[in-house]
Amino acid sequence: MKDAQITLVGLGLMGGSLAMRLKQDQTCRVVVALLRREEAAREAESLGVVDRATTNPANALRDADIVIFGTPVRILLKQLHTFADFYKSGAIITDMGSTKRAIAAEMSKLPPRVYPVGSHPMCGKEVAGLSAAEATLYQDATWIISPLSRTPQGAIKILRELALSLGARPLGLEPDRHDKLTAAISHAPYLLSAGLVLAAQTVADEDETLWKVAASGFRDTSRIAASDVNMMMDILLTNKDAASDMLQRIQQQLNALVQALSTDDEDALHSLLQTAAAQRRALYQ
Template identity: 35%
Template sequence: MKGHRIGRLTVIGVGLIGGSLGLALKEAGFVGEVVGCGRGKPNLEAALRLGIIDRYERDPQKAVLGADLVFLATPVRTLADLVREIAPALKDGAILTDGGSVKGSVLREVSPLVPAGVHFIAGHPIAGTENSGAEAAFSTLYQGKRCILTPNTQTDAGALEVVSAMWRAVGSEVICMPAEKHDRVLAAISHLPHMVAYSLVNAVGSYDHYEENILEYSAGGFRDFTRIASSDPTMWRDIALTNQVALLEMMDQFQLFFDELKEDIRKGDIDRLCEFFLRSKQLRDAIL
């Protein structure tokens, strides 16, 4: 790498997250060559056609040869096996980073597998849509967003600065925090909302009081609220399993408030219902 510019970047998992990073770094002039790697040849061909990558390899070891930085954009439960596979092919001084939505388990499982002389920076860009695959990628995905990095006492300062500079180059604000804090924060602001959306769609879709599927009557509000339930099921299965403790804690927290609301409705308590909705509105408005 010259300065902080990346000579060769390998993206393993060329979908929305990995593909958008490749596109954005190219537009920013922050990368020389982008090599793609993944299981599906049609998706890699699409990424090549769209200019997301310059070439691709189906074999992960071949894909990372000579790479200055390797970005792992596959489901979190695949990361340890993937790092174990590519470790022998990583060059000395290479930087390994990821975009997984859970950091504690990734650090515990991946760090021992990283070869000496290779630097691992665990990260998570807080951005995305419900779409997946190379054709879902777009170069402005990370602009105005945040990327959380979770360094520890063993983290190489130079590698951390390179990864930070990479995310700043695509328009993100970089924040560093402990992995445990990251997982609890994301359980609240991302993982719980996805669980609620998935549950809501299942609940309404299973409602059998009428013969037809009442989801056909859904309008803007329902569709907007449940948009994230169209996200990749494999990715969210892995997130639920790898951030289990923090997610269950937040689900219990949600259940307390849902039970409170349910009881206020059962009692027909006008004042408490108004206070409940007002409190929620004020908290939501404060975000904006």
């Protein structure tokens, strides 16, 4: 990898953080960014985030050994094919998208001369953009690798090595399994956080003092509602079946809580809350 050119398509939070770490650790020979706007390319170069930034796909991709897409999922799905003529033979084409089934389906259509493999680092922030990037973002994060049936073992090995070099923990998951699991621990929590804020707003509409008494509990549980909406729309609409299924599971639990409260069933309420508390403590103590 020391002799490789890595090209990052997009330089937001994820791509920017990756570029910083690659440059900091001198992981590869050169880090190139393919960006949409000339101003963004000039900024990336002036900040020293990459060795070279360009808006020209041919200049960014023709010598790239590894191409990593860090753009929103639905844009990524189009870019995979828009840029296909520029990929060099033997290039590894991967991504950092938050859903995998739709991406894997499009990757399977790429020319046979390239090696596509899906990936998804399980980290991030509720803020977006290069200004939020940090070189330590991937440290201790799980980095999911979702190979296609056509992906050679050599490409998977290189991606694992890349994840390890960033301080991440690589984990192999099939695309469908990835989407089901991330709906449970990432996509549904976002929807719940958004739903909480929307429900609280209905109370604030009746009594605006609500926001004056909101404290750390509300701040913590509502934090991810502030995530980039366009990014989350892409994620949810490319994983709508798994996200909808998870919301139905949550609705069942909410119904059980409502039933216990409305019937003064202390035993049932205690059991539900205790089960949740024990699982949370076991995960994060």
